[in-house]
Amino acid sequence: MSKLFPKSANTLPFQIVIYLVVLAGIATAGVTYYMTPKYTRVGYAPVQPVPFSHAQHVQEIGLDCRYCHSNVDKSGHSNIPSAQTCMNCHSVVKANSPLLAPVRESAEKGTPVPWVWIHTTPDYAYFNHAAHVNRGVSCVECHGKVNEMDVVSHSKPLSMAFCIECHRDPAARLRDPKDVFNLNSPRLADKGPEGLKTAQKFVHDWKVTPPQSCSGCHR
């Protein structure tokens, strides 16, 4: 009744609709971003008990990934090195650095160093390192340029979408098996004009058929 509703009320419904549309859009976008691994994980860079710099160890000293993560190409699980491994060098180098106290303590007593866990897949998803690094998937594909990180941070979302993207098109992301542990190496497909063909040949010859059905990762 027009005695109840002012004239301005006539534009209100339209405005409300506009607001609702905008609000719904923002809410959707917010949820899609903030509730996905892209937000919840990427960038996670916790403070570790020992300020270990991958950049220093890889770029300056030239260690191979497998020096420490020695079982990455044998086991599903990429092991974190024991303190013993650290002490191979650090019994000599910086032997008394206070920063290395937890490592020395661990090596001495056998108590583990409580490294904060960064890269993880959910409980029900099974990821196997050996299956990937032996067949041309470089560390860098999932972990980012760890070789340049002073503090390791979670650089890829590691969501199912992320995994599936590569499983659908492995040729675009594979490296020469020799380059798997060289995080600066280019992907096969990026190597010049013949690159993609080499990659496709690799996929064909090695019978690289990453599973896209549930059983590949969920057991």
Add this chain to the structure above:
Amino acid sequence: MKRKFEHPAPSEREQLTGPAYWRSLDELQSTPGFRAQMEREFPEGADTLEGVDRRHFMKIMAASFALGGAGLAGCRRPEKFILPYGKSVEGVIPGLPSCYATAMPVRKWAIPLLAETHQGRPTKLEGNASFEPHGGAASLAAQASILDLYDPDRATAHTKAGATVTREQVDQILDTISQNYAATQGAGLAFLAEESSSPTRRRLVAALRAKFPRSVWAEYEPVTDEAPIAAAQAAFGAAVKPVYHFAKAKRIVSIDADFLQTEAGSLAHARGFAQGRRVAKKSDPMNRLYAVESGLTLTGSMADHRLRLSSSHMLSFAARLAAATYQQAVDQLVPYVHEIGVSQAWINECANDLLAQKGAALVVAGAHLPAEVHALVYGINVAIGAVGQTVEFIPIETTPGVSTISALATAIKGGSVKTLVILGGNPAYNAPADLGWAALQKSVGEVVRVGYHVDETTAASQGVVHVVRAHYLESWGDARTVDGTVVPVQPMIQPLFGGLTDNEIIARITGEKTPDSYALVATTITGLAGAGATAEKTMARFLHDGVLAKSAPRPVAVRFSVNGVRQLLGAPKPVIQFSAGNVEVRFVADHKMDDGRFANNGWLQECPDPITKISWDNAILVSPRLAKDLNIEPKGSAIQVARKEEAEFTMGKQSAPVFELTVGGRKIRGPVHIQPGLANYTVIVPLGYGRSVTGRVGKDAGFNAYPARASDAMHVASGTLTNTGTRALLANTQEHWSMEGRDIIREANYEPAATPDGKSYQENPAFVNTIGMESHAPSNIGPVGEKMTPQERAVQIPRGNSLYSTPKFDGHHQWGMSIDLNTCIGCNACVVACQAENNIPIVGKEQVMRGREMHWIRIDRYYSDGQIDGSAFGGEGNKMLPEEPQISLQPMTCVHCELAPCETVCPVNATVHDDEGINTMAYNRCIGTRYCANNCPYKVRRFNFFDWNQRKLDELYLGPLADFGTPELVKMAKNPEVSVRMRGVMEKCTYCVQRIQNAKIQHKVKMTREGKPGDVRVPDGTIKAACEQTCPVGAITFGDILDPNSAVSKAKAREQDYAVLGYLNVRPRTTYSGKLRNPNPKMPDYKPLPHSRTEYDRKNVPPSHDHGHAPAAHGAAKKGAH
């Protein structure tokens, strides 16, 4: 591989006060137990690390597990930690399991095993294939025994009069005993131990007896699984025991012997029996089993001719069979022959059959039968030429001076026992009732009890010292298998609660200061290996192989002594004729609980009895005839559209009348279950239930039958039944016993009948195609599909006349399975193996009664008697219970349909196919509509109605008011390769996809290393499903059907291979090989068709099409066969 990181750290409080399951390093230093790990890693070098070096090495080892974190770090997610080894352990690669050889001791034999460990945590046991007679099989109990290791209710601390004592105090107590009795040469000291086959224990006991010659060493086992030595002594004049070679036996007579399940060596027997029974092609021979039994055992269920007879009448039967096989002895045997209601023709034809296969026939008698029967059976075996062929005799190592529990009881009564050491066992629960053991034990001044659980025996006397006994997976030890081969018992983990082994106790009392159980074993083994063998090499080899080569005693030649047997038989005794008022009572070891030792094992409690299908309970089993006489036969309904149930079900729960059983004035009460196939007036009373002092699982499950059992009638007695008028609910997992004339299990006789009907295997090996809807319907795969090879079919999925086409299955493998119904003995080992492998929870009796058991594989048991009524509305035939049933067993699990009906109906794509033909189940996608379970024609999908893993089974209905979480100890039992499912999701058999995936990955890694990266096909035999691996009869074959030479392809190529419910066109990847029966046409109880086939014909073949030629003709036309 990753799950191990998810064990949350024990809170600080827990670490300080609660049991520390994973020892800290300090403790590690001071305990010798963790060396187990060492030996496994460096079998060769173990020796050099003895003593200080070894300790030093141990010192630097850190627990490999990682701890989950506490608290939240910001809003992202909980902060968790990765805890690496402090020092690397050589050979241990986190994420890869290792397997070590060990063995599970069972009374006087043992089951050699391989234990799969994940960073020092055993999670799964498999049979050790190095032990040839078992061929890598493990029994139901062996599969389940790993759960006992992680039993939260096991004894967790040494106690004295209920108060915790330290290990040092225990040592002190033992040392005191040793010192106190040194002077008296052991007078006043008594031991009561379990039977054991361990050479080390034998050696230690000898040393003990040498030091304390006046002490009493008694051994007691409530149930017997080996033939009495007295029989061999009488028959052969030697202490020998029979070792059977069932594989060589073409004709077998079992006299009340359940050699496939409860007798010693059952795994070897089952494997041998299956070899003689497996028929892959027409020319393969098939053995024939005659079973004479009072109960219905798994062995009886496999019988081609089955005779129901009271156990008390077995002597008479044996005498008649002996007379029939050895005419010369007739006169001497006549006095022992009584009228027991068995037709002479039956015995004569049976005997003729045995004699016709001289040298390839075998007669076995049940261990519980008196020595007289065994002696006669030895005679028969001699007569039919079995000795030296199908049965051999090996000498028994007798320990002189071993006393019995009765003698010990007398000694206690006489007041001559001051200190009693009870090693294992549970006499207060299972000693013969007439001994009044609990009271006796109370009268002994000092009792030291070595027990795994705090049980009735611990509770029986006040001041008892309870020493925690180590689980065999925590112990060093040894044992002999059924043929005498020595096998190691090797620890997989440091004793979780500081348990000790019997050997350590005995050694300590003998006076050894620091008994080291590894050293004790090493000494024995080195001694056994004979001169010239170096200790370290022997041990290394021994531990690596899991068997000590050539340690089995050689069979000895035996000579049958008629006189000895005549003496043993003595004067003939009259036989009792049983009736409803005076029934024969048989006390039998339960299929799962054994004598009660597994009472707190949830997997076993929940596993249904293979015959009765009752879980969580035992019941007094009575025959349908006796039930009628007792007036408890279920009434059924006026229109019986299906066969009448064998029990009354109210709201789907079996409601059993509770009876009082009186044996010699002693009374027990228990629910009565009607069991077809029993001797009319024999009641079967399974032991092992009704535990009053045990853990939460076993307490008050079932009723205790021991109080009715006296030392003069341990196995067979007579008694009376009276109805108490009350009822008890039983958790029966299979309500209906009849196949209803359906084509589910397709059976045929091996040999043609006298008047050939085209239905026998020899006449038509593809007989399965003449049964079922698909036998007279157009082919589901169409003419195009019929022309394809199985490999093409697996990939292309021809759709026949369907408008739809299936996307191609383009995986490198196509997985499939074949189950041979002809050899499956229904032992349930697969059920529990699957449970252990796949983290399948138990749900408790209440939930099983509702029908919510979670087993991914189950054994369906059907009876048939050929009496079913063909008409739709039923008839008189439907109203009777079978007295002489034929039993058909069928392992049923997800059959991985290519055109899976469950997948179609899932709204969220939680269950879809992978490209290798597996019907996958993504738990994390599942929202739990349960539509898939409804649409599964095989009903093999299981739903998590509650959070079985996180809640206590008695608090399921309390919701959030109940505790949440899994005990640490229980978590350790979980397989890290398999998701633990939460409530609200569906689950089912995955073909052990974790094994498949890991094998594929390992193969790829290996091939890449070897420079053959394109070889991605896993060789046949690499992957074994858990059920397949443990199956003692090799009934299950799994593998790649894309490879025409794989075992599974060959199994599927058998002409009798068929798909259950094939007409539904769901194309199961698991197919079944039809069951064959091999009755003797000359026998008076010969039936030309298996009962199930008769019932099928009655239900499905119109009377005009007599003799069922119609479906046969159709099938023939379709397949173009025969």
Add this chain to the structure above:
Amino acid sequence: MAHASDHAADAPAILSEVKPAVLPRATLVENNRSFNWITEKICGIIEGKTPTWWWVCFILACFVASFTVAGITYLVITGVGVWGHANPVNWAWDIVNFVFWIGIGHAGTLISAILCLLRQKWRTSINRAAEAMTIFAVVCAAIFPVFHVGRVWYAWYLFPIPNSNVIWQNFRSPLEWDVFAVSTYGTVSVLFWYIGLIPDLAVLRDRFFNAGNKIRSFLYGLFAMGWRGSNRHWSNYEMAYLILAGISTPLVLSVHTIVSFDFAVSLIPGWHTTIFPPYFVAGAIFSGFGMVLTLMLPLRAVYGLQDLITQYHIDCMCKITLATGTIVGYAYGIEFFIAWYGANPYEGFAFINRAFGHYAWAYWIMIGCNVITPQFFWFKAVRNNTALVWILSIFVNVGMWFERFVIIVTSLARDFLPSSWGYYSPSIVEIFTFFGTFGVFSVLFLLFIRFLPIMPMAELKAVTPQADVHGGHGAEGKH
């Protein structure tokens, strides 16, 4: 409604000749009531003082509804195990109740849409309440499929929402079809109901304003969208209404067809039946009219609406009940025939077992209530006896619940492998949860009759004799 004859007049001549038979010549609004009388009568219900009985009923209904709330809360926090489900019966009361409520809802749409298309003007006095019933029934129905899932917090997986798991729905699943069908049905029913309410809300808006109740006037006005009775609006409005009626008709048929697909598409004997769609739709109409009678007869008595819901209306509904009940009975028979004729032993057993097996009691309750009960409606004396009609309508409701129970539970309980045969019995939780949905329904319905016009005033006015611009002499005037 008015539009129907208008458009018929515009249509080609042949169409006007093939008008569906308009058999009834009975009076739709009796005693020649004026427009104002209708307005006063219907608005009076809303504007009057809240009667005591309403409060009593409302509190009672809230109490009963709390059973559902409590039952569902307990279910969600504890697990589906609190219900009686188990292998092999994985669906039971939950889906029975779902199909039952959805079926009831169908009568509402049928009355408002199909009868509208068929120009059965007698629908006008009952269609508003019937549509409300539809919506409330769908609300009650939706509770079950939503909460019967094991992990209700993941129920959003049912909708194609893009997310980081990149996995989509299975559009082959009848359950997924159900998701779309039921949510569409709910939405369209609400829209249809709302569009019918607009003119009446405008009336209430104005009346409350005049009565000085600005708040209620504002609320009604908000939803009346500024309706002013403009004939230019009426023209579009009527077209929209007709279209909604037009799409609601195939919708209502498709919804129950799809619900029946839940069973028909499966392969369980007793479910796998091609006659399910028509049979379910007939059953839905049958149960729906049963429910309409059960609800409207007491309402008519309490509010004295005898002039609006006339004996003629009751008569019509009884006849529809009779017709659909007979169809349902025929379907029961045909199922047995097909099971026999198909010669599939599994199928055959499923039906024999239904009638004579462990659940025979449920089957015979179903037959008694669904096949025998409606046969009484052959007799005019019965149709004229309101009390008897009401009692019989309750039998119909009970019978249709048992029909779903028989189909779902007996088929699952004994399917292919006898080894997995079982027996289902409900737990106290699901009994109370179901019982509580009647409370939920009543709460909503009581709120509806208290705050919204229970009859469409505009439509009622349009069928009165005065509404005829050509000066007809009564309802039978023209058409």
Add this chain to the structure above:
Amino acid sequence: MAVQPYGVIATFNTAPELYHAAEQVRDAGYRHWDCITPFPVHGLDKAMGLKRSIVPRISLAGGITGFITGMTMIWWTGAVDYPLIVGGKPLFSPMFAFPVSYELTILFTAFATIIGMFLVNGLPRHYHPVLKYDHIVRGMDDTFFIVIEARDPRFNLANTKAMLEKIGGAAVTELEP
């Protein structure tokens, strides 16, 4: 003169009166005018000379969109974006896509119809000069009105008023804007 009124309104007591009056207004050539009725009066559209509503076209467009949306969505999700083998059925088939597409057709039609109806009617419009008329309440109840708007080219306050009175309109009143 004061503000130009919105228009004039005339009251009619019965439907036939309104009907005949409407015919005359129509014949008088007015374009911006309207009848206010408590219920849809049979034949009044014709009497007012209204064209057939365009709502059905909007509905049709909605329906087609719905069907295409359904089919495309099912095809894209099942056969293009993430093909999975489900029950051995094809990745896409119009058979199983039909039920959902059908429901979406109906859903989109319903939304299009309602939104179309509101848009075509210019609703919601809570404030309107007609609604300010004191007696308009009865227009929802039992009385009929004709409103002729001032913006009509033929509108002339006096003449229009006179015409309305002539054709039987009672209480002819000016409406405030």
